[in-house]
Amino acid sequence: METSNEPSGRLAAFGNQLIEVHLWLREELARLREDVDAYLDGGGERPRDLRAHCLTFCSALDRHHTGEDGGAFPVLAERFPELRPVLEELTRDHHMVADILRQLEHLLGDLEPGAAEARRVRAELDGLAALLESHFVYEEKRIVSALNSLAMPDWDGSKPGFLLTGYGHRRPGGPVDIG
Structure with missing residues (x-):
């Protein structure tokens, strides 16, 4: 795979931005x-x-x-066919993560004050953290240089979904305000 170390004039290359998003997700988790x-x-x-x-x-x-499954991965698969097996493996990981997220949502729907429910949520979060760490490291190792080489003018003006962070407004020292 041929990639360039130059980010095509962008302030930050897409692969580097992906790493920043992963760091943010790790911190939030x-x-x-x-x-x-x-x-x-x-x-x-x-x-x-x-x-x-x-x-x-x-x-x-x-x-x-x-955003990765519907945006970045198809672009990478087209431009770097040798990455297709990697992208398929990453997509399988996304399905496993989605299963854990559904389980968390189910647990949280029934969350009442009490340690038993919170312990189950914590166990799911622990499993999610382990899976995500492995997934992020593998993804960063395998696709960051390819992402950095992409020249995608439509991504330059407005970040694609897989590079967005934030999900609400946080009051300093307070919980997320989603309203």
């Missing part, structure tokens, strides 16, 4: 896990706030993977 731990320790956010935080994170992660 770590914060969410800390929120669940604080709740289990008797402090932390009320179940409703914890539920909102978790669901908005799940939505941001789903948007990222949907």
Whole structure:
């Protein structure tokens, strides 16, 4: 695969932006896990706030993977056919992540004050964190240089969905405000 180290005049190459999004998602997931731990320790956010935080994170992660599957991966497959097996494996990971996100949403739909439910949410978040870490490392190793070589004028003016972060407005020191 031939790729260029030059980002075609962009401020930041798409692969580098992908790494930044992954870092943001890792940080948000770590914060969410800390929120669940604080709740289990008797402090932390009320179940409703914890539920909102978790669901908005799940939505941001789903948007990222949907954007990759529907935008970046088809472009990469067309331009770099040798990456197709990698992209198929990453897409399979996305389906596993989506299954965990659905399970989390189900658990959160029934979240009542209590440690048992929060422990189940924490266990799902732990599984999600392990899967995502493996997925992100593999994805970064295999496709960042190809993304960095892309010249996509329509992506330059407006970031595609897989490169967006943020899912609400955070009040300093407070929970996510999704309204």
